[in-house]
Amino acid sequence: MLDTKTIEVVKSTAPVLQEHSQEIGERFYELLFARVPELYNMFNQTNQKLGIQQGALAYGVYLAGANIDNLDEIQSMVERVTEKHRALGVRPDQYPIVGETLLQAVKDVLGEAATDEIIDAWEKAYQAIANIFIDLEDQLYQETEQQPGGWIGNRSFYVDQKVKESEVITSFYLKPEDGNTLPPYQAGQYLTIQADIEGEQYSHMRHYSLSDAPNKEYYRISVKREDPEDDAPAGMVSNYLHNQVSEGDTLNIAAPAGDFTISSEKQPIVLLSGGVGITPTMSMLNTLVENDPDREITFIHGAENSEVHAMREHVEQLASDYPNVTAFFCYSEPTEQDRVEKRYDKEGYIDLNWLQSVLSDNQKDFYFCGPLPFLKAINQALKEWGVPAEHRNYELFNPMSTLEEK
Template sequence: MLNSKTIEIVKITAPVLKEHSHQIGKRFYELLFRTAPELMNIFNQTNQKKGIQQEALGYVVYAAGEYITDLGALTPVIRRINEKHRAIGIRADQYPIVGETLLQAVKDVLGDAATQEILDAWGQAYGYIANLFIQMEGELYEKTEKQAGGWSGYRRFIVDKREKETKEVTSFYLKPEDGKAIASYKAGQYLTLKAEIPGESYTHIRHYSLSDAPGKDYYRISVKREGALSNDPEGIVSHYLHDQVQIGDALLFSAPAGDFVLSADEFPIVFISGGIGITPLLSMLNDVVKRQPQRMVYFIHATKNSETHAFQSHLAELAQSNSHVKFYVCYTAPTQDDLVSHRFDKAGHIDLDMLLSIKPDEPARYYLCGSIPFMEDILKKLSELNVPKEHVQYESFSPIAMLDEE
């Protein structure tokens, strides 16, 4: 345990680290990749270039300091990080170099203000938190490998089928190359791909939500083509999958992971998705219709128009064949054909009136997935509708830990 003096120093200096979090994050990754360039095979280089990873690191460091005596308050963040660390293969022996590099980054950014006493206190705090993470992730590794059909590290999967959902979205059906059983998963979880792309110096790791219900002999991911060009950092992996990966090709995946899962109760569910954020919610919907057909589900999906609307027919059929499923569509820029055929319920963005008209009278569980601005907007509107914070869960396709934190 940490002594009272160390705790006091960490809590007092946490706001200072928050103030300089971006600079510390930027300096940290500069030093880390210089010291251990092999880690570039693990960290998302697109997020590095966009500054997202640095921001996420800064948030975690500050939050850990602020809640050093009550890490239980950070349980959702810690669980999310543990799941991602297990998925990408973070090892216990990598924590020391991260800690040393972080302290050096703090020293470089804060200069003389980072006294030895402050650095020592944060070093002890980091060691305490790192040991907690190592223990929790060790348990995850063991559980994942020992489960039926489980495995450690990355396993080779063959693309059994490709299915074009829209001009931008393609589904990939994956079966294990070894022909053995595959691990089940909870609806809402994701697979982690290690992409070995010809011409790239390092591997690229990406998380892709599983887009179908569990219980099948295959996995399905549905990938949106990102970025305008194949050499756009944001689109390197998605262009590789869309343009180069064909039926019969092998890809490397770690076992399913993620903390974005359905509650075990029977409260009504409200799914709210934007664009490709539909994928984990579709998995949840398919699962709940199969396991809890009497549970009320309200599904709101927002996208540009029918040309970008993945799984439109499937969702409409589910709603038509199941009276407990209500499906609503919001097109921000409907085509002329959409206007004529009335394929959507609202033009423009999801607004307060739309949410109010759909909101169940009884308490419900809300699940969100989409872009960061989209979810921030929906979270704000749900707050205005007095939806309890603990009734809302979301999946962020980003390393930023919490959307509703200052």
């Protein structure tokens, strides 16, 4: 337990860390990679170049500090991070160096304002939070290893099929090279791929949502090829998978992880996705029609147009085969052929007025996934409609953040 004085100091200085979050994050990663270069492979270097990872780290530290006297308030964040840590293979012995580096970054950025009292308080707070993470991750490691077919670390899978789903999305059907049992997973979870790319000094690890219902034969991920755009470089791992990995090739994979999963409640469910955010919602849809045929399901997907819209025909077939499934598509930049053939239900983006026109009411469970602007827009629309937080569930592909952040 932290003493009252420590809690007071941490809570009062948390806003200062938030104010300087980007600078602290940048300094932290600069120091960390210099001290422990082997950790380089755990972080998405595109997010590093864009400054996303740096800001997310320090913002997470701020949230922990601001809620240090009631960490239950950030339980969902903690669960999400521990799932990712388990998937990446984070070890207890890595926490001390991370803590030392973080405190040094705070000192370097804040200078004389980072008094001994402040640093001592944050050191105690970090250790208390680290212990929570270590304990939860230990439980996850044990649960993962003990389930039928479970494993810790990486396991070799071969690409059984590589299927083009759209101009930018390709599915990879993965089977274990050892031929042994595949552990089950929950719809909405993801796999972590370790890519060993020729010419790269370090391995690169990425999370990709499983895009099919759990089964005993294979895992499927559906990956968007991230091309260069504005200030963002091409996605190193997505392009590697699209351009260099072929059927028969092997990949090192960590066991399924993630907390974006369907609740056991039986009320109607709405699956909303934008772009490649369709991958976890597709897994959910396929799972629901197999296991919960009486539950009312509304599937809504937003894409630029039919050329980049993956798995459209499959969703249409399910909506035709199952009377409890209704599907809608929204295209922000439809092609002329899309217009001629009326391939979409709405031109433009998904908004509250349109949602209210196609949904009977807001008494439903909402699950949504896609780019951060999409998530923020959907979350805000659902809030305005009065959907409580416990019925607004989302998966964020970016590093840790919150949709409530301005």
